[in-house]
Amino acid sequence: MMHRKIILRIVSKQLIPFILLFALYVQWHGDFGPGGGFQAGVIFAAGFILYGILFGLGTLRRVLPSWFTRLCLASGVLIYSGVGVAAMLMGGQYLDYDVLSDDPVHGQELGILLVEAGVGLTVFAAMVTIFCAFAGRDRVTPRKN
Amino acid sequence: MSVDVISSDLLNVALLVFMGITAVAVARLRNLFAVVMLSGIYSLLGATLYVVLDAVDVAFTEAAVGAGISTVLMLGTLALTTSREKATPTARARTAMALSVAIGAVLIYATLDMPLFGDPSAPINHHVVPRYLDESLEETGVPNVVTAVLASYRGYDTLGETFVIFTAACGVLVLIGRPRRRKTDGTGASKA
Numbered sequence: 659m660m661h662r663k664i665i666l667r668i669v670s671k672q673l674i675p676f677i678l679l680f681a682l683y684v685q686w687h688g689d690f691g692p693g694g695g696f697q698a699g700v701i702f703a704a705g706f707i708l709y710g711i712l713f714g715l716g717t718l719r720r721v722l723p724s725w726f727t728r729l730c731l732a733s734g735v736l737i738y739s740g741v742g743v744a745a746m747l748m749g750g751q752y753l754d755y756d757v758l759s760d761d762p763v764h765g766q767e768l769g770i771l772l773v774e775a776g777v778g779l780t781v782f783a784a785m786v787t788i789f790c791a792f793a794g795r796d797r798v799t800p801r802k803n
Numbered sequence: 804m805s806v807d808v809i810s811s812d813l814l815n816v817a818l819l820v821f822m823g824i825t826a827v828a829v830a831r832l833r834n835l836f837a838v839v840m841l842s843g844i845y846s847l848l849g850a851t852l853y854v855v856l857d858a859v860d861v862a863f864t865e866a867a868v869g870a871g872i873s874t875v876l877m878l879g880t881l882a883l884t885t886s887r888e889k890a891t892p893t894a895r896a897r898t899a900m901a902l903s904v905a906i907g908a909v910l911i912y913a914t915l916d917m918p919l920f921g922d923p924s925a926p927i928n929h930h931v932v933p934r935y936l937d938e939s940l941e942e943t944g945v946p947n948v949v950t951a952v953l954a955s956y957r958g959y960d961t962l963g964e965t966f967v968i969f970t971a972a973c974g975v976l977v978l979i980g981r982p983r984r985r986k987t988d989g990t991g992a993s994k995a
Contacts (some may be wrong), residue, residue, distance in 0.1 A: 688947065691862055697864055728976075733948040742958075776965065
């Protein structure tokens, strides 16, 4: 059905790189302006979901295999909690970023950056996973054989 | 009153009226496709309201999640189920209506005790907020106070939130993650 919507397909194809770029901007610029890992993850996922809606789930899964999204899903929370453990190993309390660097302010900046990256990764993977799970199902109503 | 205040009041009233109209339309329509679209519009109006309130981070999230992702997920659900709402019997609708009005009245009654919006003596402006506003830049080196609070001062809460999202995705994967086999055996009605 979507194969005929040529304008939609071409315009979206042009837009997707900018959506992804904007998501990265929101991710890494969240310290200075509005945004952060959560919003960036959602926007990044939205780019891929748009791709999936237009070109089908199979094509999306070739770009983002399910092992990859699952890896992202788990590594995001691992990065976040790992930062906390790293702070403990370096002599601080859990999630106390002051000890991550010689200068407490640098430690805070580093900790916030890593933690936001973890949030972004998990949110991105969660959104793509949930979308693919929904889109990959057949209609529940009983079919006549 | 300056022109600025009046125009921002007008904007607030206009946005709230639009949100009210959208909510009534969502309740009255039977076509679920239109309902999903309208709830996306509702989220977008909410996001605009947050921008007017200078809560850009919240507005950002509302626009991305409420208007964007949840609309897509709801459409996905409609594709799996049906896009027509079944009519409920009038008696049940009346009970539901009475219950909603009662709860709404209680909530409005509760807001009467709240401090006025922007009141400088409100508790929210006294407890830890002044410290965040004054010292977060020196302590964390991050100019955006929202990010500093979210990721550093309230790092535990955000860790919990991230785990909630992780758990939600895991739950969806466990429930409907595996593509169903096309062939259904005779007994497989409840095998979802």
